[in-house]
Every structure is written in structure tokens, then in C-alpha cells.
Amino acid sequence: MxxxxxxxxxxxxxxxxxxxxxxxxxxxxxxxxxxxxxxxxxxxxxxxxxxxxxxxxxxxxxxxxxxxxxxxxxxxxxxxxxxxxxxxxxxxxxxxxxxxxxxxxxxxxxxxxxxxxxxxxxxxxxxxxxxxxxxxxxxxxxxxxxxxxxxxxxxxxxxxxxxxxxxxxxxxxxxxxxxxxxxxxxxxxxxxxxxxxxxxxxxxxxxxxxxxxxxxxxxxxxxxxxxxxxxxxxxxxxxxxEIYPRIDAAPGAEVLKVEGLRSKGLHSASFTLRAGEVLGVAGLVGSGKSRLFRTIMGLLPRHGGRVELLGNDISDASTAQIITSGLYYLSPDRKAEGLDLAKTSNDNLGLNLVMGDKLGKGGWFVNWGAVRRETQAISDHVELQPSYRTKPVSQLSGGNQQKVLFGKCFGQNAEVYIFDEPTVGVDMGTRSALYLLIKELAEAGKAVVVISSDLPEVLNLANRILVMAQGRLSAELTGADMTEEQVLRFFFDESGAVV
The missing domain is CATH 3.40.50.300 (P-loop containing nucleotide triphosphate hydrolases)
Known part of the structure; x- marks a missing residue:
């Protein structure tokens, strides 16, 4: 019974x-x-x-x-x-x-x-x-x-x-x-x-x-x-x-260069990122994979090292300046950092359009008609149902909240998109839709970083993988070395080896 x-x-x-x-x-x-x-x-x-x-x-x-x-x-x-x-x-x-x-x-x-x-x-x-x-x-x-x-x-x-x-x-x-x-x-x-x-x-x-x-x-x-x-x-x-799309993008010119970056719990990280590339970043929770990119974004204090975007030194820039210069960061915590839960999805997307200056300021005035049209286009693009667009984001499912969060990236004129745990708490169907957006960005020549605790996600999307362990870059994997066994091998290796 x-x-x-x-x-x-x-x-x-x-x-x-x-x-x-x-x-x-x-x-x-x-x-x-x-x-x-x-x-x-x-x-x-x-x-x-x-x-x-x-x-x-x-x-x-x-x-x-x-x-x-x-x-x-x-x-x-x-x-x-x-x-x-x-x-x-x-x-x-x-x-x-x-x-x-x-x-x-x-x-x-x-x-x-x-x-x-x-x-x-x-x-x-x-x-x-x-x-x-x-x-x-x-x-x-x-x-x-x-x-x-x-x-x-x-x-x-x-x-x-x-x-x-x-x-x-x-x-x-x-x-x-x-x-x-x-x-x-x-x-x-x-x-x-x-x-x-x-x-x-x-x-x-x-x-x-x-x-x-x-x-x-x-x-x-x-x-x-x-x-x-x-x-x-x-x-x-x-x-x-059929869940993971094939991304047909050949890495182009270098857009991001990080040399000897240090922060609390982060030890001298160096790597480069190219246009049209999907860079996967893997590691256990607490390995420093998010800390690395939050330091790059100016969200955590930098203790040393250098960050260049399109050849310009942004090491000492504020987070607002870094965003304006062409870096977009999608937070893993959509409720605390990514979205205004009391506002509708239209309001969240519209705010990003205005702040991201995608439509041009036009002096002191905002062309709200253009904002509304672009907001509708982005909502269509991320496949957000029309009935959800005027609801407070707090009333949407986790998957639809994540679609709004992804939609915000299309309100920025960015060259590098950093997605930190982009599918946390999201079902497989919504994941598939979000992966297509990542494919679209990469094939449009944008540089994409996917930081994820979901190893199949990293293995199936990335051109190249960085593995973090105990605050260090323990490996850089390409080609045939991008296997689950190789990634797991370096989860606990902090020697900084490059394969």
C-alpha cells in the first residue's frame, strides 16, 4: 500500500x-x-x-x-x-x-x-x-x-x-x-x-x-x-x-585580455578572449570562477593585475564605466542582482534600453515610443509570451524570469557577454531557447563567456574551457581535451597547468 x-x-x-x-x-x-x-x-x-x-x-x-x-x-x-x-x-x-x-x-x-x-x-x-x-x-x-x-x-x-x-x-x-x-x-x-x-x-x-x-x-x-x-x-x-545547438562561429580578433588578475581568493589569473568565441568556465562551487569575472566587472576589489578591453585598460574603471565600454554581465542571482521583481518585464527591459543607450539619448529626452517598440521586439526574440510582459516579474516562473534577464542583454551595445550560471533553476526546454540566444550572439561576432556548474552545458557550448580550482586557473582545455574526464581531473588541481 x-x-x-x-x-x-x-x-x-x-x-x-x-x-x-x-x-x-x-x-x-x-x-x-x-x-x-x-x-x-x-x-x-x-x-x-x-x-x-x-x-x-x-x-x-x-x-x-x-x-x-x-x-x-x-x-x-x-x-x-x-x-x-x-x-x-x-x-x-x-x-x-x-x-x-x-x-x-x-x-x-x-x-x-x-x-x-x-x-x-x-x-x-x-x-x-x-x-x-x-x-x-x-x-x-x-x-x-x-x-x-x-x-x-x-x-x-x-x-x-x-x-x-x-x-x-x-x-x-x-x-x-x-x-x-x-x-x-x-x-x-x-x-x-x-x-x-x-x-x-x-x-x-x-x-x-x-x-x-x-x-x-x-x-x-x-x-x-x-x-x-x-x-x-x-x-x-x-x-x-537536440537541446544543445551547433555554434558555427570562428574565433576572430582578441577583445579581452586579462593578465595576473588578483583579488581576495583569486590568484594571478591570465587569459584572453576572442570575438565569436564561446569560452566555458568550469569549477566546483567556491572555486573562484564567478569571483574571477566579478573582479573583471569591478564588482569585487582588484588587488593586482590588468584588464584590457579592445586594447583599452579598464583595470581601474568603475562597474558603470566597464558596462558602458562593452562588457555585459548576467548575474547568477536574478532576484537579488538581475531583475527588479516589483516591475514588469517590459519595465525591466525598457530600463536597460535607456541605461544601455542602445537607442541613443536624443539630448535630455527619451524616445519612449522607440523604447516600447524595441522592448516588444526583444520580448518576441526571447519568446516571452505576451501575457507575461505586463505582469510583475515576481509573478513569473523561474524560466520566464531568466528569459527577461537574457532579454536585457539585447538592450546593451556590448562586445563581451558574460553569463554566470545562465540556466540555474531553469527547465530543459527553456535552456534550449537560451542556448539558441548564446549561439546567435557568438555567430554575430560577439565574445561569450559561459560560467557554469553544469558540466554538460560547458562541454556542449564552448570552443575552449577554463577550469578553476581553489582560486586559480588550473587548466585551459581545447579540442579533443575538452572531455568530462579532463575537466574533472583539474577540479582539484591548482598547479595552473595548460593542456
């Missing part, structure tokens, strides 16, 4: 079927992955399992018995807890206060803070989380906040834990810790529903995988009987070799 099961679960909105008669089941002690593109129905399904939404039709069964959740709290009381991408923690409260929010132990009419701290420490210790219960949540790393969020699930008799993109912002070490914890939950008989776009994680953690597409179930397969290529084809309807 399944721990939790859905039968023909359906959710309709006016004019839209978000989930169409989906059957899903989870066994005790199982990690069952939900896989699919943005808009496939994953979030809709888990929102109903979590009690956040009610189904239009269909059934949810818990331990074989039909159940209807009146609220998230009702689902939690029945043993189902969800850790969403956006945590429900209150940043100004302590760890203990967040864990016991709504469950506060009392002594008479007053909250017993000493007992709350003691019990919170016990819960954290039992789960293997080394976190001070007196620490304020705002001062914790994202991984630690996730641990606090998970700890909240253990007030009652936890049966099902739903994890929504749990590794999206974690380092490799933090991911290892999370996976060890998940395996410990499996041994306790807890069922885990796991949602992720990181297909390379599945072999480490999944027992079964259910693929959704356009709100419908494509199929459920045991992890032992499938592979990445089969899953991608189930998800997108296309073979994996």
Missing part, C-alpha cells in the same frame, strides 16, 4: 488545465522525483499534496484512505510537510523561535523561552544539524535556513517530506550533507517527494521518477532502468542532442 497516492488528480483554472488526471504514488522510505519543465504541473501537484490548493477533481489517498486537506496546517497535522523554494521563515526571529512558531511551549500564560531553546537544540542535534538555536535566521546561510525549515517538519509524526528545488542555491558540500540527511529519512520510513531540474542528482538519490509535461503525466520509471537522455526526451519530446 502506498504512503500517499493521487488518482486522476486535476486542477482547472479559467481557460487552463494546470494538472490533467495525474496518477502518482509514494511508498514508505522512497525518494520519488517529480521532473518536468516549468509549467509542467509539478508545483500544482505538490501544492495540492501540501494542502495549499484544493483539486478540481480526483482523489488524494493517505495510507489508502481518501483525504481532503483544508489547509497547509491540516496537511502538516496529517504528517505531510513541504519545504518550498521560498522559505516560510521570519528572518528577524531566532532559529528556536522559527522552529516553534505556533508551537511555543508555555509556562502559565508566558512563553517558556528556555524550554524552547532546549527543545530546538535537541531537535537540531537529532537531525544532525549544527546550528545555534539562538542565532537570528537572517544571519544564516541558505543551506542553514533550509535545515531550519526542515526541522519545523518534525513537530508531529512526519510521514511525507516534499522538497522543492532543495539544492538550487547550495554548495557541493551542502548538497552532500542534504543527501545524507535524505537517506537517513528513507531509513526511518519517511517518503520524500523531490523536485529538481538537476538531472545529474537523480542517480544519487532517486528510486523512481515521474515525468510531467503540459500538466499531464508522461510516465513513471525506476531510476535503475533509465538515463539522462531518456528522461530529457520524456520531458521535452526531443532527444538530448
Amino acid at each position: 502506498s504512503l500517499i497516492e493521487t488518482r486522476k488528480l486535476t486542477k482547472r483554472y479559467p481557460g487552463v488545465v494546470a494538472l490533467d488526471a495525474v496518477d502518482f504514488d509514494l511508498a514508505e522510505g522512497e525518494v520519488h522525483v517529480l521532473f518536468g519543465e516549468n509549467g509542467a504541473g509539478k508545483s500544482t501537484l505538490i501544492s495540492m499534496l501540501a494542502g495549499a490548493k484544493a483539486p478540481t477533481s480526483g482523489d488524494i489517498l493517505l495510507n489508502g484512505q481518501p483525504v481532503a486537506f483544508a489547509s497547509v496546517a491540516d496537511a502538516q497535522a496529517k504528517g505531510i510537510y513541504t519545504v518550498f523554494q521560498e522559505f516560510s521563515l521570519i528572518p528577524t526571529l531566532t532559529v528556536a523561535q522559527n522552529i516553534f512558531l505556533g508551537w511555543e511551549p508555555c509556562r502559565g500564560p508566558f512563553v517558556d523561552h528556555r524550554a524552547m531553546r532546549r527543545r530546538a537544540a535537541g531537535m537540531l542535534g537529532e537531525l544532525g544539524f549544527d546550528i545555534d538555536p539562538n542565532a537570528v535566521v537572517a544571519g544564516l546561510s541558505r543551506a542553514q535556513q533550509q535545515m531550519v525549515e526542515i526541522t519545523k517538519a518534525f513537530h508531529g509524526d512526519l510521514k511525507v517530506l516534499i522538497l522543492d528545488e532543495p539544492t538550487a542555491s547550495l554548495t557541493d558540500r551542502e548538497v552532500d550533507h542534504l543527501f545524507k540527511f535524505v537517506l537517513s529519512l528513507k531509513r526511518r520510513g519517511i517518503g520524500i517527494v523531490y523536485i529538481s531540474h538537476r538531472i545529474q542528482e537523480f542517480i544519487r538519490i532517486a528510486d523512481r521518477i515521474t515525468v510531467l509535461r503540459d500538466g499531464a503525466k508522461v510516465g513513471t520509471v525506476p531510476m535503475a532502468d533509465t538515463d539522462d537522455a531518456a528522461l530529457v526526451e520524456m520531458m521535452t519530446g526531443r532527444a538530448i542532442d
